[in-house]
Amino acid sequence: MNALAPIIAWPELFEDQLGLALWDAVEIARAVGGVAVGQFQVSGVEIDSRDVVPGDLFFALKGEAMDGYRFVASAFARGAAAVVVDRPVDGPHILVSDTSSALVKLAKAARSRTSARIVGVTGSVGKTGVKEAIFAALDRSSRGKAHRSVKSYNNHVGVPLSLARMDARSRYGVFEMGMNHAGELSALTAQVRPHVAVITTIAPAHIEMLGSIEAIADAKAEIFEGLETGGVAIIPADSPQFARLKEAAEKQDVAVVSFGRAEYADVRLLDAVPAPGGGSLVTADLGDRRICYTVAEPGEHWIANSLAVMAAVRAAGGDLGAAGLALAEMQGLKGRGARTVIAATGGDGSSRALLIDESYNANPASMRATLAQLGVTPAQRRIAVLGAMKELGTHGPAFHAALAEPILAAGVDHVVLVGDEMQPLADELGKSDSAALGKRPSIAHCRDAADALAALKEFGLEGGDAILVKGSNSVGLGAVVAALAQQKD
Template identity: 80%
Template structure:
């Protein structure tokens, strides 16, 4: 049999009969209840005209202070094939009554048309990294037929946008869901309708709005409400809220798979040792088998995250070997552990310093683990640039003051504190400087990210230094990271 004959005999799968375009005009109009003007096909969906690339469908969404219809011309100029609008425009478009509702309807149509295993991920910390690792594992084993929400598109706009971008040929979909009020996960999981729901951890993020850790656990457990029949809940065995999460899942007759160090964990850590070149070599018990794999990302939290990844991939019917490779190849995400080597004079003479970018988000739990990671990082000097933690309400001063313990344990030589909420930690550092017998931590307290950059430059970055930058996104420490990372030799 010649090569051509072999190709012709290649088995045809149902997905081979699907169109290659993401959406065409008729499908969009049918899904949204709109009217199509023009015959077109699109390869992407976008809501920000600045991010439009050729082939995109642009949704002109309207917010409290912004109307996307103002940017329709820009979207077309950047290569949009068509737009979804609530008023007639020049150029190919779908006319609908409300563009936000239309996006949700297109998302619903995308979810309905796929024959894919869908994984939903939420949690107080770690959800974006876990989502990315699960996607990397499933994309590898499915040879590119996995889809996920990009960046942190995890809210009432980001989730439907991510769903609308899912190709009909997808075999797996991985979606992140976030919230800061009760009821928000309930609305998102109803759209995603996952087969596997992962809760990474319960920590005092958004406690200002939810009142207690129990309230946070209940809000995260809303993800179980959207699970498809026969679905699986993946929950942290080591969490003080484990019993509460388990009860919430079992109330809906959902299979529970737990992960962690606890003896009762279904995916249980047996051993973790430093891996050559960084990261960890992990051995885990999955019940029927034991596996050993490398986690490239440093830190104890990534050891636990990897167990959640293995549990989710196993529940989704994915390849655990591919998951191990994905974890070994994972690199830090922008704002969530990405590492930069930046030029630095003097010091140890290496000419380089390490910049750890954790600038996207912060809460008491993630601050603690990231400071521990700084402490485990070999360095001549350690500098911590810490931004305020938001949405802690009346608990804020206590949580900020309590950072003194992990900060001291990290071996930090100097700290730059950013934001008014950090006054509580500044006060504690002042007390320690006046009365402690051990090593004092020098510090500066700044109001803005720009002032923090000036303070860091005044202190000086030298060869061999390790600089951790972490804070809530609204503090704007990403600009400080960008300024340092763009420095030339």
């Protein structure tokens, strides 16, 4: 028998007809309605010239204050294979009338050409972590053929960019979608067209723009509008907005799967106990089976997140075993729970302190969840550096003052408050009757990240301390984390 026969007879797959490059000049020009100048292939798509790597396609986007055309030369210098521009340039390019519109068109072409199962993720809290966990599970079970939006690329630029980067050979795609105004998710979900749409939770983030928690729920529910025929909507059973979300999903004539502790939840938590080394050991009922798995990330919120992950992976046709392994291996993301051991003197003599980086975002729900986790973190002293929560509008003073209760309940020893919006919390913590809820922490109220670092230095970090840094990204507490992280153990 000819030894080559088995190779020659190997069945031809759909993917075998696809090009190895992410895009070529003809495909891009056809997708965006532009004119190709030169023949080329690209292996990536980028909008920031500083992040361009050899083989990328650079989109010269034009914003209110910046014109990407100015950075075309820089993109080529970094190895861009071609650029998308609205004016001719020297070098391989696609000429279009509007580069932002062209990016959206390329994204839609990427979505149209793929046979991948698509998962869309939104919610007031936990979007990025849940997206990363779903991706890790699907990537493991598909042996590296899953795609996702990186970082928090979840807006009107990040979503089409993430879609345009999706390889035609992908078996799964996982996309995060964010919003702070009504109607934004409608536009994004129309591009993503998910088979599975996940809402992690509903909380008063962006309430300044939307006015009420009900309006926030309605805006998040827009993700269901883009669901493909036969799609699945995954919603939090424990949310006060459950009925509202379920009704919105059912209007789209899709299946609804709920997750949580509630008796009626389709993916229901049966038990969760602390796991050795941190995290939780979770037992859940999926209706036709029970599963047990470990969640490496600490906190009650991650127990709920894990249920959403399991529901999404199952709905997408993924492997639940791979999902369990992914959750057991998840590490905190930069700005969203990453934990770093830093050097510290004195204290318990360990010469080590724990830095918890939650500096990327903050709203009332995530603040409470993170402070609760700080409260159960073993530590000689607990220190919280808390930045202002943005986009709360007239509700802001009350929401900030209400953080006194979880701070006291967590047994925090020292609080560094950053931003003018934190004044109501400083006032609340300073009241004489606040000590009835727990020990009263010492307080430093600062203007900015630099002042916060100075306040920490004055207070003095010691061995055995646990330091939480959390605030809205615009407060800039990432600088505090970066400075403290330099003191690595």
